[in-house]
Amino acid sequence: MAKKDIPEINAGSMADIAFLLLIFWLVTTTMDRDMGLRLTLPQELPPCEDCPEVRDRNVLKIAVNGKDELQIEEERAEIEDVEQWVDDFYNSDADNMPERHLVNENTIADTMARLAILINETKLIPDENLKVALLDKYEKALEEWEGKESCLELTKEPFMCISKRAVIRYESNNGTTFETYFEVLDQIKGVLKRLRNDFSMSAFGMTYDQMEKLEDGGDKSLRPMIKAVRVRYPLRLLEPDARNI
Amino acid sequence: MSRIKKKSGKGQPGISTASLPDIVFMLLFFFMAVAVMKTTDPLVEYEKPTGEAIYRFEDASILANIRVGRQIGSPSKVSKIQLNDAIKSVDDIPDFIWEKRGLVAAVDVNKIVAYLDVDVDTKMAIVNKIKERLQSVEQYELAYSAKENK
Numbered sequence: 001m002a003k004k005d006i007p008e009i010n011a012g013s014m015a016d017i018a019f020l021l022l023i024f025w026l027v028t029t030t031m032d033r034d035m036g037l038r039l040t041l042p043q044e045l046p047p048c049e050d051c052p053e054v055r056d057r058n059v060l061k062i063a064v065n066g067k068d069e070l071q072i073e074e075e076r077a078e079i080e081d082v083e084q085w086v087d088d089f090y091n092s093d094a095d096n097m098p099e100r101h102l103v104n105e106n107t108i109a110d111t112m113a114r115l116a117i118l119i120n121e122t123k124l125i126p127d128e129n130l131k132v133a134l135l136d137k138y139e140k141a142l143e144e145w146e147g148k149e150s151c152l153e154l155t156k157e158p159f160m161c162i163s164k165r166a167v168i169r170y171e172s173n174n175g176t177t178f179e180t181y182f183e184v185l186d187q188i189k190g191v192l193k194r195l196r197n198d199f200s201m202s203a204f205g206m207t208y209d210q211m212e213k214l215e216d217g218g219d220k221s222l223r224p225m226i227k228a229v230r231v232r233y234p235l236r237l238l239e240p241d242a243r244n245i
Numbered sequence: 246m247s248r249i250k251k252k253s254g255k256g257q258p259g260i261s262t263a264s265l266p267d268i269v270f271m272l273l274f275f276f277m278a279v280a281v282m283k284t285t286d287p288l289v290e291y292e293k294p295t296g297e298a299i300y301r302f303e304d305a306s307i308l309a310n311i312r313v314g315r316q317i318g319s320p321s322k323v324s325k326i327q328l329n330d331a332i333k334s335v336d337d338i339p340d341f342i343w344e345k346r347g348l349v350a351a352v353d354v355n356k357i358v359a360y361l362d363v364d365v366d367t368k369m370a371i372v373n374k375i376k377e378r379l380q381s382v383e384q385y386e387l388a389y390s391a392k393e394n395k
Contacts, residue, residue: 015262018269025273029280034302036360036388041380174370178363179294181372182389186296193298216303241373 037186042238058098058166060089064184066175079180082187090162090195090233098166103148104158112149115142151228155203159232167238188237195233200225285330289314291364295394302388307356309345309384311338313371314364324367326375335371338378362390 062082063071070077072085073096088097101107119138125131148161168188172181196208204211204225211222211229291314302308312327325332328341346354359379363372379387 011263011266014266015269018266018273022269022273022276025276025280029276034305034308034360034390035299035393036302036390037296037298038300038358039387039389041376041385041387043383043385044380172369172373174368174373176369177365178367178369178372179365181369182294182296182363182365182391185389186294186298186391189298190296241377 037182037189039185052165054165055099057096058163060085060098060166060168061171062168062184062188063171064173064176064180066173068177068180070180070184079183079187082184083191086168086188086191087195089166089168090192093160099163100160101163102158103152103161105152108145108149108152111145112142115145147227147231150224151231154224154228157203161231162234162236167236169238169240171240189235192233192235196229199232200229203228285310287312287362288317288327288330288332289325289364290317291315291362292366293362293390293392294365295392297394299391299393300388302358302360307349307353308358308360308388309342310360310362311341311375312362313367313375314362324364324371326371335374335378338375339382342379342382342384356386357384358386358388359384360388360390 061071061073062085065071070079070082072081077085088094093100115138119135119142122131122134122138125134144164152158170184170188172184193209200206200208200211206225208226208229211226215222215226289312291312313324314327315322316325316332326335326338327333328337333341342357342359345357349357361372361375376387379385
């Protein structure tokens with residue numbers, strides 16, 4: 001039999017098919033990626049019986065009322081002022097700003113030793129409930145100091161660490177408009193983002209945002225660095241339930 | 246001289262369209278890569294705020310979208326809540342979150358983020374109620390939809 005050439009398929013309509021697919025895709029999708037300001041809501045806790053005393057200097061009070069007027073530490077303020085206040089909250093040694101303590105090899109060793117003694121003593125307490133509660137507390141403290149230790153190991157530089165009781169208390173009102181609420185929240189988080197990025201850049205040569213992005217992408221090797229940045233500049237934001245004023 | 250021959254009487258030669266499908270496919274793949282599927286059409290009107298501490302979500306499937314704003318085509322200025330493709334009340338939010346948890350892959354359940362599209366003129370009262378409801382079903386991760394200011 002004579003071999004016949006297989007006739008070529010006419011690809012002229014291929015472009016039409018591809019165009020059809022393209023147009024379908026254009027119609028069913030949107031280009032704007034989902035972006036937003038992230039926030040973690042607090043968990044509901046049982047009412048605490050012996051609440052720890054909170055020192056006034058450890059709390060930065062920011063409040064917005066129903067007329068969108070802003071007040072910082074009991075004084076009228078503008079949205080632009082938030083940045084300076086939050087920056088001071090993390091970095092200032094002033095009397096009205098949160099307590100900070102030095103973290104270096106000596107303070108870490110001292111605290112770790114003290115905690116170890118406390119834990120050993122607590123284990124001898126006969127009262128079971130008290131024992132568990134105290135052990136829990138000390139173990140949390142130990143964990144916190146271990147975080148500081150690894151931060152110091154990575155940066156090789158003693159630093160001032162903000163007290164764990166320091167919080168930014170951001171109070172809004174049911175009558176506040178979302179725009180104002182959001183702007184203030186964004187200012188607070190924006191300062192923290194800048195501080196974290198600057199620190200991360202100088203210590204690890206990469207911004208915190210980049211590290212988080214890589215971590216989200218499955219790169220687990222950056223975990224210690226991310227933790228170190230969080231130890232250095234922790235997010236301390238507290239939003240009390242909005243009241244009707 | 247005689248080597249240069251002039252074609253005459255034939256007009257301009259047609260451009261080959263053989264590579265057109267390739268070009269169009271390239272475009273198609275580009276759009277497939279950068280675009281995300283549209284979920285539902287908005288029933289409420291909202292204008293997003295702009296901010297700087299903005300996070301870009303890579304995976305839209307973990308977002309539980311709650312829209313808050315004025316209802317489109319309604320004269321009422323009261324803020325309404327849209328879940329999926331209907332106007333609902335705040336009390337429907339727990340069910341909505343549970344439904345979302347059933348839809349995502351088991352490993353992603355803890356990654357779900359309540360993604361709030363809130364109109365800038367909305368009063369915080371309704372947003373606070375939503376937050377309360379989210380807390381009641383232990384949905385603590387939340388994001389306010391916003392644009393990045395450049």
